[in-house]
Amino acid sequence: MTGMTVGVWFLAAVLGYLLGAVPFGMVMARLFGLGDLRQIGSGNIGATNVLRTGHRPAAFLTLVLDSGKGAIAVLLARWLAGEEAALFAGFAAFLGHCYPVYLGFRGGKGVATFLGTVLALAWPVGLAACATWAVCAALFRFSSLAALAAAALAPLVALAMGKGALALMLVAMAALIFLRHSANIARLRAGTEPRIGKKS
Secondary structure, eight states: OOHHHHHHHHHHHHHHHHHHTOOHHHHHHHHTTOOOGGGSTTOOOSHHHHHTTTOHHHHHHHHHHHHHHHHHHHHHHHHHHOHHHHHHHHHHHHHHHHSOGGGTTOOOOOHHHHHHHHHHHOHHHHHHHHHHHHHHHHHHOOHHHHHHHHHHHHHHHHHHTTOHHHHHHHHHHHHHHHHHTHHHHHHHHHTOOOOTTOOO
16 A cells, blocks of 8 residues: 555545535425525435425435435545545545535535445445345335334345455445434434335
8 A cells, every 4th residue: 555545545534524424315405495404304415305395306306416425525535546535535525415614514424425335436336235125115105214124134135246355345334324314213213214215
């Protein structure tokens, strides 16, 4: 490992973070005149909370853009500097969404960015995570439960595929997703968690 390599990884992480920190939920809410997302529903800046406004196109665009920024960070870093840089950029984009400098480090829960990042890093793992989310969401109608299931499964799939470095990164991402869903977990246990599509 050379100093130049470390510098490239650091640059990939910084650029990935700045891209991941763009709060597309806030952008869509403003674009469609939905108000301040931080004052609506759960106060989260992600697609699920945008959906609580009842504006499905805005929620869909937020989902696409939040997942896309993770994927773009990975693909750009891979193209410019290789697979190791892609891992750093993807993880940094995820952190950027969760702790965006533009919003005083108070961001979303990272699920869409997580899925987009994993799809770009290893599409079979990403597809497995997306399928898990979709099945759980369809069966139980809880976005949080679907997210937790997808986050828990992804490292296991990566490990089964022999992708140790990716699996380790996904464990860290999953741990943060569980941490940021602690209030959701408490509501799920209490039976008070709102279902997908419920307006604020």
